[in-house]
Amino acid sequence: MKKMVEYKNIPLKKEFAERIQRLIEQNPDLGFRSLTQFIEDAARRRLEELEKEYAYKLYEHFNANEDGVIIKDWTLEPKPRYIQVYFRPDKIWCEYCLSDRCNHIRYALTVPKIKEIIKKHIKEGWKLPDPDNPEEWWGCPDLNRGPESPSLGA
Numbered sequence: 001m002k003k004m005v006e007y008k009n010i011p012l013k014k015e016f017a018e019r020i021q022r023l024i025e026q027n028p029d030l031g032f033r034s035l036t037q038f039i040e041d042a043a044r045r046r047l048e049e050l051e052k053e054y055a056y057k058l059y060e061h062f063n064a065n066e067d068g069v070i071i072k073d074w075t076l077e078p079k080p081r082y083i084q085v086y087f088r089p090d091k092i093w094c095e096y097c098l099s100d101r102c103n104h105i106r107y108a109l110t111v112p113k114i115k116e117i118i119k120k121h122i123k124e125g126w127k128l129p130d131p132d133n134p135e136e137w138w139g140c141p142d143l144n145r146g147p148e149s150p151s152l153g154a
């Protein structure tokens with residue numbers, strides 16, 4: 001049996017509760033056996049909607065300096081997993097993905113503080129993606145790979 005936590009006394013206006021009650025009674029085909037069941041269903045739908053809307057918070061910027069940044073990744077265990085991303089003169093490098101173009105780096109390039117550091121390095125002559133237009137960088141052909149190399153995708 002599912003563990004139930006009882007939250008008593010969630011106040012409902014009488015008219016509102018009666019409207020729900022009426023809907024439930026007049027429409028048994030809806031399958032609600034109680035007002036509580038209805039409220040739970042309604043709340044779950046809204047919750048799922050909002051969870052989707054706010055689900056983008058998969059990554060968080062933990063700290064950054066001239067040499068790199070640490071990204072908190074909420075999609076990996078243990079949650080959050082701390083991911084080290086390095087800034088190097090020729091690329092940005094993710095220690096976890098062993099890649100220069102993973103989602104951690106894509107995310108990092110959206111953080112204002114990191115953008116500033118990257119722009120500073122670019123001024124110093126580093127060959128890094130322009131944080132204001134990273135898509136151009138992702139889209140540029142990797143000259144170290146042959147033409148058969150798969151496209152980067154989205």
Ligand SMILES: [Zn+2]
Pocket residue numbers: 083094095096097098099102103104105
């Ligand atoms: Zn990565």
